[in-house]
Amino acid sequence: MLKADVVRAWITDFLASLLHVDPADIKGDSRFNNIGLDSVDAVVMAGAMEEHFNTEIDATLFLRNSTVDELLADLQANGIIG
């Protein structure tokens, strides 16, 4: 099982790079749509994360959450991270 803090750090870096924002601006409770993430990007993040962590993640999981914290909680509830 993946470690929550590793995944959090990866997501933060990924979003910062994808969206050209400062990683410090991506907080656990920042709403995705306020930092410029749309549904297409969310699915792109799902694909990259699958590849990076060599795992399978349902894309809808990325669409139904609107902050990093919510996403991590959902990944946890689905047994993807510990």
Add this chain to the structure above:
Amino acid sequence: MSDKTPELSLIVISYEMARELPRTLYSLSPQYQQGIAATDYEVIVIDNGSRHPPKAEDFADLGLNLQIHSFPDPAPSPVRAINHGLSLAAAPLVGVNIDGARMASPGLLDACRRAARTDPAAVVTTLSFQIGPGPQWITMQQGYDAAWEDRLLAGIDWQNNGYRLFDISPFAENVVRGWFGPLSESNLLFLPRGLWQDLGGYDPAFESPGGGAANADLLWRALERPGTRQVTVLGEGVFHQIHGGTHTNAGSDSLEVNKRAAKEYYRLRGRIRVVDAERSYFGPVSRAASETYHRQLAAGHAAAREDATVVRMGPDATGRYLDLLKAVLLNETGLETEVALDSLRGAKEVPPAFWTETLYDVPGKLALALDEKRRIRARGIDTLTANAGPPLGYTMIGRQRLEHLQWCVTTALAEGVAGDVMECGVWRGGASLFMKAVLDLSGDRERTVWLADSFAGLPPPSYPEDQGMDLSREHFPSLAVSQQRVERAFADFGLLDARVRFLPGFFADTLADCEVGQLAVLRLDGDLYSSTMQALEALYDRVSPGGFIVIDDYGGLGQCAQAVDRFRSARGITPPITMIDWTGAYWRKS
């Protein structure tokens, strides 16, 4: 065709596109493309393994310098077929249209050619739109199909005015990043021949069906190459026709398909970063393009007007009153609040900062969403938008249809078309209120405004044509608005008098024997097959010669269009249907 070396070569990839390719090639032909001569360019179609590949002789009458080749070694990914096409291109400027289902606007080729001249290493990119009410991967799950699209295309006479493609294609693929944001890909792009060689064409490592992220990769590699410059063409575009495509038309599999494409890209490149360097913009390029395109670009932003700044003796109070009324009925003046509220949708609780900051947009983060909302409201596509409900105004028909309604009523008055005006399906009454205001302003004291509605929402589906379309109050409570509230709205605007008449109840019970006499304008907005058919059957014969029949949902709802088409053919009605925007349509009785 000619010995002259063309200035432009365009590679078009086709795969099982018997319906779409003829339109695409017509849109690239010299009889449609403006400002460019037949000898200036060549089009090279590479067919990537269709069972019945297209043949050049079928397109002989287009006057196009055209080659069609069948790629000998087809694969699910078009990448190798594209590279084969690139090897055949003769011109110094070479373009790729990765998806032969994408039609072009009339000034596209000339605009790309001129854009390329602005920089020796120009990466010329274009904007992509999807035909139909919304993103096709969503609308196709709601019944949007080839027949529906054919109807939309037939209603705009695109062969003679291709810019009207913008009218039936409200969904712009790059709109989420903003018009001036970076592009994730360009479905039709031109690069100088030498740059194609430096890049080695598309990367065959992208093996996903449809090429996956190969197109994004090509664009980003081109832009990251030192010395290149992105030049995005404005005022023109490419328009995606629905087909069995692997990406745009994967329907409910679309999430998975996009996820796999991103995965492949990440595997090959080790990161994902949209390239966002400085860009130039080129255009708008023609009057027609700028007019139509401007509507979509700037939709909802009232253009600064001369008479707003110049002191004039008698300001046109009538025009200003109607403008203000339209803005209020559409709630264009309240969009900031709507956007702030949208940011809460789906949230499990209201964060305290909402009341102190978000609602007033103190952080200044809602500007993009507000722009988006303006465009949405202008075209009346609120109800198609995933993260929002119907507008908080008095009408959901959008500015374009409201302006058109004004034209219908004023034209009927000016030409003396006899009769009242009527709307079947009024919701909160905005469109009817507006007709009443236009009538009153004209000084008319004779004509009645008729409002037919259940004032309790839509009936549940009962006709086979409406199966699966349950928009009744139980599922869509926001569509059920009481007569009292609509009357109240008329009173609030000072427009309630004896010439505003209500026909409460379901159309099946109220319309056939109603008191309505002659009609000059009949506006149908009942969504369903049944509602549309019942209204046409009960009321069409009461429309005067020269009268207007406006169908709000002709483009947006297949079953509504079916009712209209059946009724028209049963009655032998010949005046053509004209699209008002992506969904509204009308004709005049002869």
